[in-house]
Amino acid sequence: MCGAPKQGGGLAGVDLSTQTVIQGSVWHDGSPVAGAYVRLLDATGEFTAEVVTSPEGEFRFFAAPGQWTLRSLSPVGRAERAVDAEVGLNETTLAID
């Protein structure tokens, strides 16, 4: 498997004592943005992964501890946010102006 698992939903079966999960949702005009492309860039700005948000605007990455940047692309606009991730659950929101 190499495509992204379904975005959103529970974290059952994910071991948060070892996995570094970065998740959250994309918002625009007070509503979640479904079908936005969210990419995870590493500390050097290099592309690491990309997912498409769920109907509720959610995204999730399995990364490693460290500095990351989230960037979303969608027909309504783009947003970017830096994340300092640690082992376990790291939650954030991407707001498109």
Place this chain on the structure above:
Amino acid sequence: MSRSDVLVTADWAQEHLGNPGIVFVEVDEDTSAYDKGHLAGAVKLDWKTDLQDAESRDFVDREGFSALLSAKGISNDDTVVLYGGNNNWFAAYAYWYFKVYGHRDVKLIDGGRKKWELDSRPLSADAVQRPATQYSAAEPDTSIRAFRDEVVSAIGQQNLVDVRSPDEFAGKLTAPAHLPQEGAQRAGHIPSAVNVPWSKAANEDGTFKSDEELAKLYADAGLDTGKDTIAYCRIGERSSHTWFVLRELLGHANVKNYDGSWTEYGSLVGVPIQKGA
């Protein structure tokens, strides 16, 4: 072979939907994207259930591929235009796969599904049924497919291009970061491989960079055009993207895709592995 022979724009695709002799094919792992909306008239191929053998870790065989394309209503003479999600990873994999089985005229839609969606172009949820054909696949062309023993022999001899992300190359991650971290027994990369992430060949909207940018990218990475090249990733789909760039866009002569990739190599007993950047 040049860019216009193998790559079409979203505009071209939209203008040619429904044309006889052209079959649009969406290739994804998760076909729910297709089911919600696809290019009008496009058929779907499931990367896993349609293109992978159910038992052994391999392609479906020649008869299986012939039967698959016959059922999808694709003829040997049709122009097959592929597109998909994940920046065309799986569409590029299918492109390579169609070439292994000798399909003559195959093209990719530049930017794939992402570009199409970002442009807010129309999608259809209508079921697509094409009349069955009598497709006949050729003998597999192994001049574009690398197997493990030749990969081991290629260490220090040929260009090995690891197209995974820098953290996977360095051995910090064993899978792309949108997936739970699992896979091969060992992390790292094949000794002497250069790391040119597939993503460096693409723009943010999923389209390929220009020929000039691409040529510079691989020249700067130290690719020796006088040598044969093997591209690999984790399971062979991102490296299909790079294989497409090197062989079909840049016209390098002997380029193979190693679809066993890190999942196989990183689990082999007794082969050398390097870690770090």
